[in-house]
Amino acid sequence: MTSERQLVIVTGPSGAGRSSALHALEDLGFDVVDNLPLNLVETLVAQENCKWPLALGIHTRTRQFSPQALIETIDRLAARDRIDASLLYLDCTRDTLLRRYSETRRRHPMAESADPTEGVARELALLEPLRARADTLIDTSAMNVHDLRREVERWYAPDAGRDMSVAITSFSYKRGLPQGLDLVFDCRFLRNPHWELSLRPMDGRSSEVSEYVQNDRAYGAFFDKVRELLVFLLPAYRAEGKSHLSIGFGCSGGRHRSVALTEAMANALADTGQPVSIRHRELERRERV
Known part of the structure; x- marks a missing residue:
């Protein structure tokens, strides 16, 4: 069962499945907010009407994004009484990310050209401190969306029933x-x-x-x-x-x-x-x- 005041920060490289993980958490009863500016995270959590459990999607396109700032924010929140704050990092191999971008023909947010190679490499390097800090790491390289959903459920609702x-x-x-x-x-x-x-x-x-x-x-x-x-x-x-x-x-x-x-x-x-x-x-x- 999820904690009464559980907070999960979801991050990872573009194309690793952040949106799918957030949808899975939402189905498990989490209130989900994606792409919230970093300076508003603690403000949101401090509100009396904040809904729990809470999942926040943070990525490199998030306003004021900084791996170090995000780590410090999580550490401050985790130090508060009655808040169970954790970092879920969705990992993925470089080759898999490149293949996914090639299949979807989407432009990588950190690539200056249509070729996603440079953008994937830059983003993986930027996110390495978050990968090292992660409380939960899920490698989605060999997963489809259904596999990822089951893995999220295994981590965040292991005792959940099979209500559909x-x-x-x-x-x-x-x-x-x-x-x-x-x-x-x-x-x-x-x-x-x-x-x-x-x-x-x-x-x-x-x-x-x-x-x-x-x-x-x-x-x-x-x-x-x-x-x-x-x-x-x-x-x-x-x-x-x-x-x-x-x-x-x-x-x-x-x-x-x-x-x-x-x-x-x-x-x-x-x-x-x-x-x-x-x-x-x-x-x-x-x-x-």
């Missing part, structure tokens, strides 16, 4: 698939409430639209088979160490069929005791306009 959160998203294929979906189901074969003038202004959250979609002859079999598949898969994903599963239902406009399916499936999974969150991408977009 599930997020279900409705979307329109016209605007492309939402990022990060693990499973996608196309429900465009169901009859479309858009062509019913009385239903067109509504969305899939309304009982009228939901009933219209469910009255399609293919709906029952489709819904039951998807529900059975998910109920079968969830324990397997949980056993594999997955902490979050993202499911998408898509239709043409993202307002009727996909919304109705998302609502119905979320309720069905919630009835089994599974934590479920809902997002309706296109409805949220319309509401922001």
Whole structure:
């Protein structure tokens, strides 16, 4: 279990997986702040409403970044009563970092040219004092994002249960698939409430639209088979160490069929005791306009 006032500073060379580690810590219940200027770290921690446990992402692009200043900050925080401050360093070999930058075609933040070789070498040299100071060092050279997530959990939540959160998203294929979906189901074969003038202004959250979609002859079999598949898969994903599963239902406009399916499936999974969150991408977009 995490300490009541646990603070983890996450750093390491660009491309080593800092963002993925922060996401993993967030899923473990940490309040996460990335790229906080160094002079604000102690100010944040001192606030009465500071949320614990806390994870801060610090890297070479952070304002006022200095390895020595960061080490001194961690040491001061660690000396305070009731604060468990530690440094997590995500290590990675030079060749692996170069390969990752080559694959993504991103420009290294410390390279003056498009060639990341110089930037990787400079950053590794700059960060060496932090690597030596690290309380926890994770070498991500041979890891994928799932391996890193499991390793973070092993270090920071060794006694955590295997509860897995599930997020279900409705979307329109016209605007492309939402990022990060693990499973996608196309429900465009169901009859479309858009062509019913009385239903067109509504969305899939309304009982009228939901009933219209469910009255399609293919709906029952489709819904039951998807529900059975998910109920079968969830324990397997949980056993594999997955902490979050993202499911998408898509239709043409993202307002009727996909919304109705998302609502119905979320309720069905919630009835089994599974934590479920809902997002309706296109409805949220319309509401922001």
